[in-house]
Amino acid sequence: MTAPKKLHVKTYGCQMNVYDSERMAEAMAAQGYVATDTPDDADLILLNTCHIREKAAEKVYSELGRLKPLKARNPDLRIGVAGCVAQAEGAEIAARQPAVDLIVGPQSYHRLPDLVARANRGERAIDTDMPDEDKFEHLPQLRTPAARPTAFLTVQEGCDKFCAFCVVPYTRGAEASRPVRRLLDEARALADRGVREVTLLGQNVNAYHGEGPDGRTWSLADLVWAMADIDGLERIRFTTSHPNDMTDDLIAAHGECPELMPYLHLPVQSGSDRVLKAMNRKHTAARYVDIVDRLRAARPDLALSGDFIVGFPGETDADFEDTLRLVERVGYAQAYSFKYSARPGTPAAERAGVPAAVAAERLHRLQSLLTAQQRAAQEAMVGGIVDVLLEKPGRLPGQMVGKSQHLHAVHVADAAGWGGRIVRARVTAAAPNSLAAELV
Ligand code: SAH
Ligand code: SF4
Ligand code: F3S
DSSP, X not given: OOOOOEEEEEEOSSHHXXXXXXXXXXXXXXXXXXXOSOGGGXXXXXXXXXXXXXXXXXXXXXXXXXXXXXXXHOTTOEEEEEHHHHHHHHHHHHHHOTTOOEEEOTTOXXXXXXXXXXXXXXXXXXXXXXXXXXXXXXXXXXXXXXXXXXXXXXXXXXXXXOOTTOOHHHHTOSOEEOXXXXXXXXXXXXXXXXXXXXXXXXXXXXXXXXXXXXXXXXXXXXXXXXXXXXXXXXXXXXXXXXXXXXXXXXXXXXXHOTTBOSEEEOOOBOSOHHHHHHTTOOOOHHHHHHHHHHHHHHOTTOEEEEEEEESOTTOOHHHHHXXXXXXXXXXXXXXXXXXXXXOTTSGGXXXXXXXXXXXXXXXXXXXXXXXXXXXXXXXXXXXXXXXXXXXXXXXXXXOEEEEOTTOOEEEEETOTTOTTSEEEEEEEEEOSSOEEEEEO
């Protein structure tokens, strides 16, 4: 008997890529490939890539340069590029890096086994179509037991919003929602495998409008309520949401559905109406703040997270001050902020950007404010009680690490044996990115 072939997947970018990487690994497992943590002994290496900012995309070429020498040691090694860079720059990758044997776009993963077979025959296999069929309908479903009590579940893909800076509508294609029945089946299968918390994923997850088992179109709120009924699923989260799709039923669910966790990632990008307009966000700063107020009226302890871009073309000092003001007004438990990166093919890429030094200075100021807010939020937890879903052992003996309802990382002392369970703990200390706690 020959040894099974080994697959190494390296994932960049968002959680949807994490989910896709798992699906690709499952598809290749059905072809006899076993997973390996290192590229060194792999027969197939897949880079699941991200195109969102220039730096993310450039990483792919440097990683390919590092991997190429492995082919001298293992002539049967095949190297593939998947994900959003494959979709956006498939031809360029093929031209720049001869070591690449296959290129597959995010909507074609169900064709991966076939592409690998072609690559193994010595062909160069490229598929960056955006086929009409739903890749998930054609990918094998969940054979492997869950390694952790938390899981991602992609419910919606693609984006029709076309923010002026963003590549996602081009790399992931048009918005599409998976049917409710499939998602509930998958969630039940996850719960049967020991998953206690599921995060529903979509580039615009709250635009979800899937075909319901009753023939009606279901909203994300409808889906959340149905997931909450599944035995064993104790926590539900979703990401990433767009302010314009924050509907009343979803806001209400935050107040009424105990399984829906009090944490929401709601990017705003800028606090200036002028910039929001230029970004084609189709909402104002005031509208965003109003949505936040309504969410907090429904769920007073809701922890908010956001995304910000500084240095968008045309952003003035006054615009940037508006962003700082919005951050002060909203108060974030956590946030991501980025310097604007011009992406080929997007409308904003045609416009003149702000000087790099100005953007760097703004990023620094915004991050100082966000970090101060995050630190204050962490410190306010000390002495309080949190419910922690314990995921894995920590660094200290007996310690276990997990997440609170509000998505704090919590290190719980003397909790060995409680993995996969939700425990009550008292917070004893706060660090910038984690809390220490003891069981109560
Ligand atoms: N679908 C999500 C986010 C997708 S990308 C949403 O609509 O909010 C994740 C984040 O990357 C964005 O929220 C934005 O803050 C950032 N981003 C996207 N394109 C960017 C660009 N060209 N330059 C800098 N940051 C960008
Ligand atoms: Fe990109 Fe805007 Fe769509 Fe988010 S809503 S994925 S930022 S185009
Ligand atoms: Fe990146 Fe594609 Fe996700 S560009 S952020 S991997 S959708």
